[in-house]
Amino acid sequence: HRHHHLSAGIIGAPFSKGQPRDGVDRGPDAIRAAGLLLKLQQQGCAVKDYGNLEFEDVFEDAPVGRVKRARAVGGANQRLSEAVRAVKRDGHTSVMLGGDHSLAIGSIHGHAAAVGELGVVWVDAHADINTPLTTPTGNIHGQPMSYLLRELQSKIPVLPNFSWIKACVSAKDVVYIGLRDVDPEEHFILKTLGVKMFSMSQVDQLGVAKVMEETCDYLSAKVKKPIHLSYDIDAIDPSVTPATGTPVVGGLTYREGVYITEHLCQTGLLSAVDLVEVNPLRGHGEDGVTSTVDTAVALLLGCFGRLREGNHSSNYRLPEP
Numbered sequence: 001h002r003h004h005h006l007s008a009g010i011i012g013a014p015f016s017k018g019q020p021r022d023g024v025d026r027g028p029d030a031i032r033a034a035g036l037l038l039k040l041q042q043q044g045c046a047v048k049d050y051g052n053l054e055f056e057d058v059f060e061d062a063p064v065g066r067v068k069r070a071r072a073v074g075g076a077n078q079r080l081s082e083a084v085r086a087v088k089r090d091g092h093t094s095v096m097l098g099g100d101h102s103l104a105i106g107s108i109h110g111h112a113a114a115v116g117e118l119g120v121v122w123v124d125a126h127a128d129i130n131t132p133l134t135t136p137t138g139n140i141h142g143q144p145m146s147y148l149l150r151e152l153q154s155k156i157p158v159l160p161n162f163s164w165i166k167a168c169v170s171a172k173d174v175v176y177i178g179l180r181d182v183d184p185e186e187h188f189i190l191k192t193l194g195v196k197m198f199s200m201s202q203v204d205q206l207g208v209a210k211v212m213e214e215t216c217d218y219l220s221a222k223v224k225k226p227i228h229l230s231y232d233i234d235a236i237d238p239s240v241t242p243a244t245g246t247p248v249v250g251g252l253t254y255r256e257g258v259y260i261t262e263h264l265c266q267t268g269l270l271s272a273v274d275l276v277e278v279n280p281l282r283g284h285g286e287d288g289v290t291s292t293v294d295t296a297v298a299l300l301l302g303c304f305g306r307l308r309e310g311n312h313s314s315n316y317r318l319p320e321p
């Protein structure tokens with residue numbers, strides 16, 4: 001019989017050009033320094049560290065229409081896509097440590113290149129689905145889903161270093177959890193495409209357990225597909241995770257955040273995870289950074305089988321005198 005061990009392939013993506021604030025490129029090393037890999041191993045997860053990706057500097061990167069830093073973002077994500085595809089080919093669950101959320105372009109693209117049709121669970125205060133023509137800021141970390149959804153491609157203009165991207169996700173295969181700061185144009189897109197979403201209102205109304213039950217039933221209604229979990233740390237309430245670029249009050253509790261990962265792990269369908277937008281230069285001092293990074297680690301441990309009731313290895317036997 002086959003062992004159903006969990007196995008994580010870790011990719012650090014120290015990248016910040018999807019948004020204007022310095023520091024989010026330090027996320028991967030901050031999460032490593034908090035002991036993620038050792039803790040994963042200690043809970044019985046096999047771990048392979050693929051290191052941090054190196055992104056080439058782009059010197060001339062003038063805005064294209066509203067879109068800022070497109071050449072840097074496009075190039076970084078092309079590299080990330082290849083890296084995630086390789087991790088999946090090696091048989092691991094991919095763990096991408098960000099870096100800003102524009103990195104979901106490469107992570108989901110590479111995951112889909114490896115496994116085909118997949119379901120996306122997007123845990124975030126924001127929808128990150130502005131198009132290049134609706135973005136209010138020009139920051140691509142607010143746009144990644146628009147480049148990935150097949151239904152939006154007629155609304156996407158040509159951008160430098162973006163031509164390699166092949167839209168690979170269908171609107172019916174996406175579920176949002178934690179929304180509380182959605183632009184009007186994004187809301188129009190979500191409603192028009194009929195995207196399934198559990199905003200913080202639904203989290204309050206249903207409770208996180210029902211949200212997760214409905215999320216998994218919805219994604220597996222027709223056929224069970226591998227799940228890509230794209231977790232923006234700003235989904236969690238800023239009282240817990242202040243060290244991030246776009247904090248929004250009224251977020252998920254630590255407990256709700258962990259429940260989401262525990263539930264997805266037990267489906268056995270979790271195939272790739274992004275943990276993005278941890279910025280050690282934000283927050284209010286060391287305590288805020290520590291709380292943010294430790295929460296990120298806890299969320300990832302939940303993805304790989306850690307339970308709050310405790311765990312023990314299958315071959316454990318009580319010592320005898």
Ligand SMILES: N[C@@H](CSCCS(N)(=O)=O)C(=O)O
Nearest residue numbers: 101126130137139141142246
């Ligand atoms: N909706 C705004 C803010 S998006 C915030 C991006 S993230 N990745 O969720 O922090 C925009 O498009 O710039």
Ligand SMILES: [Mn+2]
Nearest residue numbers: 001002003004
């Ligand atoms: Mn065995």
Ligand SMILES: [Mn+2]
Nearest residue numbers: 125126232234
């Ligand atoms: Mn966000």
Ligand SMILES: [Mn+2]
Nearest residue numbers: 101124128232
């Ligand atoms: Mn986001």
